[in-house]
Amino acid sequence: MxxxxxxxxxxxxxxxxxxxxxxxxxxxxxxxxxxxxxxxxxxxxxxxxxxxxxxxxxxxxxxxxxxxxxxxxxxxxxxxxxxxxxxxxxxxxxxxxxxTPTEPEVITEQQLAERAGIPHNPETIAKLVELGIAERQDDGRLRIPNPDLLRTGLEVIKLGVPLDAIFEMLPKLLDHADAVAKIYVELFRSTVWRQFADAGLPAEGWPEIQRTLEGIIPLAGQALVAAFREAMGREIEAVAYEELGVAPDTLPSTG
Incomplete structure (x- = not known):
């Protein structure tokens, strides 16, 4: 029934x-x-x-x-x-x-020093806080907003690069990253988004905007990595010639 x-x-x-x-x-x-x-x-x-x-x-x-x-x-x-x-x-x-970086991490100052393989130094911690790599909490521990960035820096330290050199380089690196991000965002904003906005932001157009973003974002990352590899190869060749007198055409391919 x-x-x-x-x-x-x-x-x-x-x-x-x-x-x-x-x-x-x-x-x-x-x-x-x-x-x-x-x-x-x-x-x-x-x-x-x-x-x-x-x-x-x-x-x-x-x-x-x-x-x-x-x-x-x-x-x-x-x-x-x-x-x-x-x-x-x-x-x-x-x-x-x-x-979006991985979830923020909270560690002690001593744990941070142990991960870097260096003695604990309050001045080093203060510099990390100044650069925004770490944030002090009320309980004395450190909040790390972007653990991936910190992890990369620690690996560079383990390779023997002095801390002072890393601290000097980091703001330049972040500035360049900001500049590249602005280029990609402005590209999307001045083309795909501008056409969508000029059309009055129609509700039926939002799914297509999302699909476009899902395709553009990973491609932007791939293009950046490819351009960086080529630029790094050129810089290595130039420095090898300056420091060792090695002609670029005798170096193994860096591509």
């Missing part, structure tokens, strides 16, 4: 307290962001407001942007152009996920 088909589950709706807990904010902040127009009004049932998936997505995006250092004014400008919170969050995650 046929029975009634089970009803599809209704879209989850949350009170403001549940919404705040879900996105990791205080109710006060949720109200403040709602007052700034960062989320649409809730569905009202009597005197109670109910919030859905789009509210969760938008507030999650707000929190992510603020955590990454954007000002609230900048977040407001960005959010005002996004027609759908879930789509916008997907695009944002596509943008940052491949480049």
């Amino acid at each position: 046929g029975g009634q088909q089970p009803a599809e589950p209704a879209t989850e709706e949350l009170t403001i307290d549940q919404l705040a807990a879900k996105v990791g904010m205080t109710v006060r902040n949720v109200r403040a962001y709602a007052g700034r127009g960062l989320i649409p009004p809730p569905r009202l049932a009597g005197r109670t407001g109910y919030y859905g998936a789009d509210h969760v997505a938008r507030l999650t995006l707000v929190r992510e942007l603020l955590d990454k250092g954007y000002t609230l004014a900048a977040v407001e400008r960005m959010m005002s152009e996004l027609p759908d919170g879930a789509l916008a969050l997907g695009v944002f995650e596509t943008l940052v996920s491949p480049w």
Whole structure:
């Protein structure tokens, strides 16, 4: 005997307290962001407001942007152009996920010295904090925002490169990395994104923007590595000639 088909589950709706807990904010902040127009009004049932998936997505995006250092004014400008919170969050995650460092790590100063294979030195720790490689915590331990970067530096130290030389080189390296990142981001912004923005940011275009980003980001990394290998080869040849008098055409291929 046929029975009634089970009803599809209704879209989850949350009170403001549940919404705040879900996105990791205080109710006060949720109200403040709602007052700034960062989320649409809730569905009202009597005197109670109910919030859905789009509210969760938008507030999650707000929190992510603020955590990454954007000002609230900048977040407001960005959010005002996004027609759908879930789509916008997907695009944002596509943008940052491949480049997001591993989870921050918390270690003691002594553990850091042991990993580097050098004696503990407060001046060294102070320099790491100054460069942003480490952050001091209230309990005296160090928070490492980008463990991959620190790990790479420690390996260079183990190869025998002096600390002072690394400290002198690191800001230059980070500056060059910023410059390269700006080139790639501006390329996307001035072409694919500009066409999309000029079309009025149509909702049906967001999935294509995300697919484009998913393809462009790894290709940008591959192109950078390929260009770096070629540049490194040229520099090695030039230095070998200057220091050893070895002609470039007698060196093994660095390609």
